[in-house]
Amino acid sequence: xxxxxxxxxxxxxxxxxxxxxxxxxxxxxxxxxxxxxxxxxxxxxxxxxxxxxxxxxxxxxxxxxxxxxxxxxxxxxxxxxxxxxxxxxxxxxxxxxxxxxxxxxxxxxxxxxxxxxxxxxxxxxxxxxxxxxxxxxxxxxxxxxxxxxxxxxxxxxxxxxxxxxxxxxxxxxxxxxxxxxxxxxxxxxxxxxxxxxxxxxxxxxxxxxxxxxxxxxxxxxxxxxxxxxxxxxxxxxxxxxxxxxxxxxxxxxxxxxxxxxxxxxxxxxxxxxxxxxxxxxxxxxxxxxxxxxxxxxxxxxxxxxxxxxxxxxxxxxxxxxxxxxxxxxxxxxxxxx
Ligand code: NDP
Ligand code: DGY
Numbered sequence: 001x002x003x004x005x006x007x008x009x010x011x012x013x014x015x016x017x018x019x020x021x022x023x024x025x026x027x028x029x030x031x032x033x034x035x036x037x038x039x040x041x042x043x044x045x046x047x048x049x050x051x052x053x054x055x056x057x058x059x060x061x062x063x064x065x066x067x068x069x070x071x072x073x074x075x076x077x078x079x080x081x082x083x084x085x086x087x088x089x090x091x092x093x094x095x096x097x098x099x100x101x102x103x104x105x106x107x108x109x110x111x112x113x114x115x116x117x118x119x120x121x122x123x124x125x126x127x128x129x130x131x132x133x134x135x136x137x138x139x140x141x142x143x144x145x146x147x148x149x150x151x152x153x154x155x156x157x158x159x160x161x162x163x164x165x166x167x168x169x170x171x172x173x174x175x176x177x178x179x180x181x182x183x184x185x186x187x188x189x190x191x192x193x194x195x196x197x198x199x200x201x202x203x204x205x206x207x208x209x210x211x212x213x214x215x216x217x218x219x220x221x222x223x224x225x226x227x228x229x230x231x232x233x234x235x236x237x238x239x240x241x242x243x244x245x246x247x248x249x250x251x252x253x254x255x256x257x258x259x260x261x262x263x264x265x266x267x268x269x270x271x272x273x274x275x276x277x278x279x280x281x282x283x284x285x286x287x288x289x290x291x292x293x294x295x296x297x298x299x300x301x302x303x304x305x306x307x308x309x310x311x312x313x314x315x316x317x318x319x320x321x322x323x324x325x326x327x328x329x330x331x332x333x334x335x336x337x
Contacts, residue, residue, distance in 0.1 A: 011035050012061035012081070012326055015053045017045040017069050018088075020315045027319050034326075044068040047075075054078045062322040067091060073099040084325035088318040089305075090114060090170075092335055093227040093254060101337040108321025108331030110314045112170060114305035119174035121278065121304045122252045126179075126220060129248050129276030129298045131155040156219070156248060156274070159183050164218030166190070166211065166234075167225030167253065171304075173198055175222055180205050187214045190225065215242040220250060227254035237262040246272040252304050255281035264290045267297055278304050 014028055016038040028036045037053045037060070039045035045053075050069060054060045059079030065071060067089040076082055076099055085095060086108035100107050128134060132155045139145050139153065160183045165172045168188035176186045176198070186206040188198070194208040211234075215221060221243060225231045235249070235258040243249065251258050260281050266273060274296040280289075283302055291297045305314065321331035 012083075013037060013057060013059075014062040014064065014322055014326075015039075015050070015060045016064040016319075017050060018066055020064070020319065021312055024312075024316045024319050027316075027323060031323075034323075051075055051078050054082070062086065062326055064088065064318050064322050065095075067094050069094060071095040071100075076100065076103050076105060083329075084108060084322050084331060086318045086321040086325070086331060088314045091226060091254060093256075095335075097335055097337055106325050106329070106331055107335040107337065108318065108325060109333055109335050110317045110321075111333055113313050113317055114310050115170045115174050117307045117310035118171045118252065118304035119178055121300075121306075122171070122175050122222060122224070122250060123178050125252065125276040125278055125298065125300060126222065126248070126250050127158060129250065129274050130158050130220070132295075134298055135295055156246065158220070160185075161219035162187060162217055163220045163222060164188070164209070164214040166214070166221065166223045167231075168195060168198060168206075169224065169226070171252075172222065172224035173201075175224065176202060176206055184220075187218055189214050191230070211239075212242055215239060216244070218247060219244065220248045223249070223251040223253050223257055225253050225257065227256055231257050233257070233259050235259060235263065237266065240266045240273075243273070245270050248273075249275045250277075251275070252278040255279040255283060260291070264294070267291075267294050271296060274298075276300075278302055 011033055013035045016036060019040050028034050047070060054063060054075060055078040059081035061081045062084045064086050071085050071094060073096055082105050084106045085100060087095060088110060090109055090111045092109050095107055097107055132153055136153045163179050163184045164187040165176055167190055168176060180202050186202060187209040188206055189209055189211045199206045240262060263275060267275060276298045278300045279302050280299060285299060291299055321333055325331045
């Protein structure tokens with residue numbers, strides 16, 4: 001009896017906030033020392049359900065979460081047994097990492113795995129916005145296409161245009177590499193100054209510039225910085241107006257990096273200015289958002305990493321991170337705390 005009680009006590013519970021692929025779930029369910037509480041319904045796990053699941057039965061030891069789950073101090077305090085929070089994302093602005101650190105809870109994430117998928121999507125969004133693809137396709141469907149015409153649906157040239165990358169980290173650098181293939185000179189800026197290796201890799205085609213210089217000189221500005229107190233609201237009216245009047249802003253970082261009302265105003269005032277957004281505030285973007293009425297805005301539903309292969313690998317890494325943390329104390333890919 002005592003042995004059975006000890007075995008039961010040794011079982012650690014892991015809460016998983018979305019339905020994950022079966023092979024990935026099997027990593028958890030095949031372990032006799034792990035019990036799983038999984039949210040199986042469509043969509044995000046409601047915060048109250050997540051809190052209750054974390055608190056239940058003496059408390060969960062691990063949580064596999066998504067960027068849609070707010071992991072705050074109150075949630076962490078719901079389980080004294082909590083050892084790890086593992087997010088299926090590279091961005092971790094939805095997690096209070098300081099609160100995790102204070103409680104000895106490690107944080108796993110999925111850097112690198114989604115770099116190529118996201119960089120591909122960013123280039124697709126940049127091209128779609130520059131060349132007005134959604135507008136053109138709508139015109140075909142609505143019958144607005146009357147004849148071939150000189151400047152009808154004329155867009156902005158990408159080849160050879162100057163591209164400014166705000167946040168030349170893993171994904172920003174991958175976008176730079178792709179756009180060098182289009183002959184684009186790259187300007188970049190970030191938190192940590194010049195990156196000689198990136199400049200060498202891009203064969204002298206990348207140059208560091210302070211943010212305001214980058215904004216003034218770029219035909220396309222691609223935002224791929226992480227969301228933090230320093231970057232929240234970075235693209236306010238003042239910074240948007242520092243960009244060329246016919247520039248294109250691409251944001252695939254987090255919606256909160258851009259002051260969306262300011263962007264809407266600038267898009268209205270400057271019909272030659274355009275924006276391509278994979279991220280918005282809020283998400284999902286309400287269908288009555290003014291952004292959706294503007295011909296010079298292209299909005300995607302946060303699909304940067306959304307290839308089947310990439311999402312499968314991200315889910316798998318999120319689970320492997322939680323298991324590694326429970327087994328060894330450290331996720332395989334750990335957010336530095
Ligand atoms: P990295 O950590 O490699 O890159 C983050 C970048 O942000 C770095 O280049 C860093 O600069 C820069 N940065 C940090 N603070 C500032 C600041 N104050 N001003 C300017 N730049 C700053 O992360 P990844 O490239 O892997 O991912 C970047 C972000 O992209 C994620 O945090 C996430 O928000 C978003 N993302 C969105 C996806 C989507 O589906 N749309 C998919 C994946 C990620 P420096 O290099 O100089 O230190
Ligand atoms: C991330 O990983 O941060 C993205 O936003 C979703 O893949």
